[in-house]
Amino acid sequence: MLNRPKTQEQVCRECFFKAFEEEVHQTIVDNKLFKRGERLAIAASGGKDSTVLAHIMTTLNARYDYGLDLFLLSIDEGITGYRDDSLETVKRNEQQYGIPLKVVSYKDLYGWTMDEIVSQIGTKNNCTFCGVFRRQALDRGAVLMGANKIATGHNADDVAETVLLNILRGDVPRLGRCANIITGEDSPLPRVKPFKYAYEKEIVLYAYYKKLDYFSTECIYAPFAARGFAREFIKDLEAARPMAIIDVIRSAEDFVFAAASDEKLPQPRTCERCGYISSQPVCKACVLLEGLNRGMPRLGVSRTRGRHGEKAGLHPDVGRGSVSGAGSAEAAGGRVRTAATSVEALQGAEPVQEAAAAEGCATTSSRGGDDGGLQQIEGGAGSATGTGSKPTTEPAAGAAVRRRGPVEIEYETT
Amino acid sequence: MCHACLELNVNGKVRALKTHKLLLPGDNIAIALSGGSCSLTLLSQVLPMRKDASTPRKERGKIPFGLTVIHINDASAHGATATEAEAHGRAVVATAQQCAAIAAALTAAENGGGVGSSSTGATSASGIAISPGLDVWVVPLRDVFLLGDTRALRREAVHSWRQQRQDKPAAAADEASMPGGEERRDAGVGTGAAGTSDGAEREARLQQLLQAVQDPTGREDLIQHLRRRLLAAAGAMAGATKLLCGDSATALAARVIADTAKGRGFALPSDIQLVDARGAGAGEPTFLYPMREVTVKEAVFVCRLRGLRPAELPGPLLLARLAAASSGRHSHDPRRSINNLASTFIDSLQANLPSTIFTVLRTSSALRPFSFNSPDAMPATCSAVTACGQPIDVKAPHWGSTDGGSVASGAGAAAGSRVGAVACCLLCRAPLSARELRAIAAAAASSSVAEGTKKAGAGSVEVAEVEAGAEADEDEDDAAAPFCESCRGQILFRPGHHEARGGEEAAGGGAGDGRARSLVQGLLPEALVA
Numbered sequence: 001m002l003n004r005p006k007t008q009e010q011v012c013r014e015c016f017f018k019a020f021e022e023e024v025h026q027t028i029v030d031n032k033l034f035k036r037g038e039r040l041a042i043a044a045s046g047g048k049d050s051t052v053l054a055h056i057m058t059t060l061n062a063r064y065d066y067g068l069d070l071f072l073l074s075i076d077e078g079i080t081g082y083r084d085d086s087l088e089t090v091k092r093n094e095q096q097y098g099i100p101l102k103v104v105s106y107k108d109l110y111g112w113t114m115d116e117i118v119s120q121i122g123t124k125n126n127c128t129f130c131g132v133f134r135r136q137a138l139d140r141g142a143v144l145m146g147a148n149k150i151a152t153g154h155n156a157d158d159v160a161e162t163v164l165l166n167i168l169r170g171d172v173p174r175l176g177r178c179a180n181i182i183t184g185e186d187s188p189l190p191r192v193k194p195f196k197y198a199y200e201k202e203i204v205l206y207a208y209y210k211k212l213d214y215f216s217t218e219c220i221y222a223p224f225a226a227r228g229f230a231r232e233f234i235k236d237l238e239a240a241r242p243m244a245i246i247d248v249i250r251s252a253e254d255f256v257f258a259a260a261s262d263e264k265l266p267q268p269r270t271c272e273r274c275g276y277i278s279s280q281p282v283c284k285a286c287v288l289l290e291g292l293n294r295g296m297p298r299l300g301v302s303r304t305r306g307r308h309g310e311k312a313g314l315h316p317d318v319g320r321g322s323v324s325g326a327g328s329a330e331a332a333g334g335r336v337r338t339a340a341t342s343v344e345a346l347q348g349a350e351p352v353q354e355a356a357a358a359e360g361c362a363t364t365s366s367r368g369g370d371d372g373g374l375q376q377i378e379g380g381a382g383s384a385t386g387t388g389s390k391p392t393t394e395p396a397a398g399a400a401v402r403r404r405g406p407v408e409i410e411y412e413t414t
Numbered sequence: 415m416c417h418a419c420l421e422l423n424v425n426g427k428v429r430a431l432k433t434h435k436l437l438l439p440g441d442n443i444a445i446a447l448s449g450g451s452c453s454l455t456l457l458s459q460v461l462p463m464r465k466d467a468s469t470p471r472k473e474r475g476k477i478p479f480g481l482t483v484i485h486i487n488d489a490s491a492h493g494a495t496a497t498e499a500e501a502h503g504r505a506v507v508a509t510a511q512q513c514a515a516i517a518a519a520l521t522a523a524e525n526g527g528g529v530g531s532s533s534t535g536a537t538s539a540s541g542i543a544i545s546p547g548l549d550v551w552v553v554p555l556r557d558v559f560l561l562g563d564t565r566a567l568r569r570e571a572v573h574s575w576r577q578q579r580q581d582k583p584a585a586a587a588d589e590a591s592m593p594g595g596e597e598r599r600d601a602g603v604g605t606g607a608a609g610t611s612d613g614a615e616r617e618a619r620l621q622q623l624l625q626a627v628q629d630p631t632g633r634e635d636l637i638q639h640l641r642r643r644l645l646a647a648a649g650a651m652a653g654a655t656k657l658l659c660g661d662s663a664t665a666l667a668a669r670v671i672a673d674t675a676k677g678r679g680f681a682l683p684s685d686i687q688l689v690d691a692r693g694a695g696a697g698e699p700t701f702l703y704p705m706r707e708v709t710v711k712e713a714v715f716v717c718r719l720r721g722l723r724p725a726e727l728p729g730p731l732l733l734a735r736l737a738a739a740s741s742g743r744h745s746h747d748p749r750r751s752i753n754n755l756a757s758t759f760i761d762s763l764q765a766n767l768p769s770t771i772f773t774v775l776r777t778s779s780a781l782r783p784f785s786f787n788s789p790d791a792m793p794a795t796c797s798a799v800t801a802c803g804q805p806i807d808v809k810a811p812h813w814g815s816t817d818g819g820s821v822a823s824g825a826g827a828a829a830g831s832r833v834g835a836v837a838c839c840l841l842c843r844a845p846l847s848a849r850e851l852r853a854i855a856a857a858a859a860s861s862s863v864a865e866g867t868k869k870a871g872a873g874s875v876e877v878a879e880v881e882a883g884a885e886a887d888e889d890e891d892d893a894a895a896p897f898c899e900s901c902r903g904q905i906l907f908r909p910g911h912h913e914a915r916g917g918e919e920a921a922g923g924g925a926g927d928g929r930a931r932s933l934v935q936g937l938l939p940e941a942l943v944a
Contacts, residue, residue, distance in 0.1 A: 163674065164671070164674070166777075167670065167671070167674065167774055167777050167778070168763065168770065168773065168774060169773070170773040170774075170776055170777045171777075172777060172780040175777065175780075229759075229763065233755070233759045236750070236755050236759075237675055237752065237755060240631070240750050240751070240752055240755060241629070241631065241752060241904075243903070244675045244676070244752065246677075247674075247675055247676055247677030247900075248674055248675055248677075250677045250679065251673070251674040251675075251676075251677050251678060251679025251680075251682070252674070252679060253679065254677075254679035254680035254847050254849070255679045255680075255682070255781055256680065256683070256781060256782045257780055257781060257782060258780060258781065258782040258783070
């Protein structure tokens with residue numbers, strides 16, 4: 001017998017499992033999250049949410065015959081002592097649930113691991129980097145595997161915290177979107193949150209009683225996160241009134257925004273460097289990466305204005321020359337090729353010869369299969385990195401800065 | 415920030431009322447004074463804006479308007495004894511008079527000791543006698559049960575006035591300050607004794623109502639809703655068209671967070687604007703919130719600078735007493751109220767990051783306000799003194815008419831005579847969202863014919879009938895009552911109901927709980943739910 005956190009009812013174990021699974025099923029059905037025959041990437045970190053998600057999706061897919069093609073997608077941020085352990089868990093999950101696994105790493109995609117990033121920028125804004133990079137990494141991994149949808153394990157507590165955070169930060173556009181159960185439905189790769197109404201406590205209970213295999217340490221950089229305040233408040237709220245978490249989500253769903261703010265909302269377009277979806281000329285990941293590569297860690301993180309009052313971040317014309325060859329390749333169709341060229345493009349302002357070399361790899365890889373392609377890209381990117389993009393880009397970067405003039409006013413060295 | 419700048423800053427925000435034409439000559443306004451620093455600051459800023467009626471010539475920058483100060487005494491609702499509540503009321507009056515005296519002194523200083531207020535206006539008596547008079551009307555919360563009965567309300571008003579001016583030849587002041595006839599004075603004298611005994615009975619009813627609400631947040635919110643209704647009625651009684659409240663920016667930011675946590679996301683923008691003309695159609699004054707950009711800290715400083723001392727309830731003492739005295743079930747209620755949590759949260763964030771409050775307010779101002787939040791919704795001041803007859807509640811029956819409960823196109827409220835019909839909760843007057851309306855309509859539609867006698871569209875107070883009905887009928891009738899989900903969950907119905915929303919069905923609610931479901935609804939003042 002246990003006390004259900006969400007409703008304070010006394011139920012037996014079996015009834016709890018049933019109730020929990022039914023609620024998730026109901027969420028999926030009511031919100032029409034899936035269509036028959038879709039290929040679904042389950043974002044798996046090895047933590048409780050994604051493990052339970054994998055378990056439940058497999059169970060419900062079989063029980064209610066959703067007709068979905070499932071696979072696990074995992075991201076290796078390169079955090080020792082945390083991510084490498086959790087990845088082991090995901091590999092075990094692959095065996096346990098019988099669904100294939102794909103691991104994409106920051107090192108391969110961007111040339112930087114989180115540990116390296118933190119050593120460069122400190123612990124204050126590292127969550128920004130990790131989050132931005134992970135989102136892209138998930139999308140690229142899913143595209144590479146030919147998925148139609150991504151399912152993440154965000155639970156009710158997460159959504160409630162996000163709502164609160166956005167109110168506190170004054171982020172109105174995000175506030176309007178964060179409580180949606182499907183985001184990006186018009187994009188080729190929508191994301192769904194089947195656990196949107198599931199409490200974190202219940203997920204833990206479920207995993208515990210079902211004896212699911214999951215990794216339960218929090219990220220070693222987590223104590224520095226701003227989300228901590230919102231989280232504490234949500235926990236207090238839950239103690240005062242368990243339904244309050246759902247109420248926060250409902251409030252966010254009910255928010256009606258004044259029309260005026262709509263006009264100022266940015267419209268989605270594509271990044272000029274890598275082709276990823278972006279609201280600015282250059283996507284955030286490219287901006288951050290540029291900052292990392294050039295030893296300017298505040299680039300894209302703190303607010304600056306260009307000399308002529310332009311927006312902070314990279315001027316769209318910077319680094320054009322080096323990736324112009326790649327640019328034409330991007331314009332061409334083909335997901336694998338886009339991913340391939342964008343991988344090398346993400347390296348930032350590279351010397352032209354290295355770009356050509358990487359492009360060469362890309363073209364060869366496009367002939368191969370998906371997986372093979374990726375390995376070759378990784379090899380190509382690896383070599384590009386190996387030839388020391390950092391030392392070589394610095395003089396190039398220095399040249400770039402000189403060429404452009406003092407666009408970035410803030411320049412902090414760690 | 416130096417003292418002078420602070421005063422100017424706060425003053426400027428309040429004076430903005432004048433620039434936005436929200437405060438016009440010939441207006442009759444009321445100020446809600448809780449005795450706390452914010453409302454006291456508001457009073458001290460508004461008083462100097464007022465033209466001294468003693469000189470006929472125009473004074474620069476001053477507006478002639480009639481002013482009443484209303485204090486809703488809810489001390490007893492928070493656990494104070496009767497004597498303490500009385501004492502608190504008197505303390506508030508004294509603070510108000512002190513404020514008036516100081517303001518008068520300041521004005522006198524400005525005028526170079528000129529006409530009007532005496533420069534020795536230190537004693538409250540002379541200050542009042544000479545200046546146009548600061549009418550402070552202390553209304554105990556229990557009078558919310560008199561809401562439908564304006565004559566009775568007036569009687570109580572006279573009673574409290576008389577009590578204030580016991581040792582003064584107050585007859586003249588009474589007549590001058592109150593628009594009215596002989597009969598009320600006589601009524602006041604004659605029914606003075608009767609008034610107090612009724613008062614005790616009303617007090618008991620109030621306590622019973624509050625005890626019936628089991629959720630601590632719900633109880634606090636209920637007190638606030640009742641306060642607000644009483645304030646509106648009192649303001650209407652005093653003939654005011656506008657009612658100024660001292661809600662600070664800090665309070666507003668905490669309210670944003672708390673309302674989000676209660677699921678009131680749709681109604682949120684209606685409570686945080688400068689103008690709130692919800693009750694205009696019923697003859698109630700428009701609520702204005704000129705202090706919404708002033709933080710509590712600033713208000714406290716201004717009070718200190720001006721030598722004003724706020725009269726506050728001894729909060730912790732009352733809480734401890736409540737905890738000790740309440741019986742069994744509530745003896746140690748570990749649940750803190752959500753309001754409390756939200757304000758602690760905001761305070762702690764603000765301590766580290768002073769922009770928190772304003773960022774929260776800026777975010778919430780991105781939400782679309784309702785039609786009654788626009789100054790156009792205020793009735794024209796010429797028709798100020800509306801008849802204080804039975805208030806017609808325009809909100810109740812308009813279920814079908816509003817398309818999904820959404821806003822009638824904002825600025826178009828022609829001449830602001832009647833606010834566009836926005837379906838609102840009966841208790842807290844929150845606009846109902848489309849989802850809530852659908853649920854109510856569905857419940858109303860599915861309720862059987864027998865229940866048709868209980869007005870399916872409006873809350874029913876015939877508790878007896880409801881109890882006689884079957885369990886299922888009760889569910890539907892309750893669900894068909896026009897209350898917002900938040901009121902329904904935390905105030906009206908049993909606490910289990912709230913949690914049961916998480917489960918698939920509310921079945922097995924328990925036979926015993928059936929009665930408790932409508933208990934609170936039955937205890938509410940009739941005028942509110944009629």
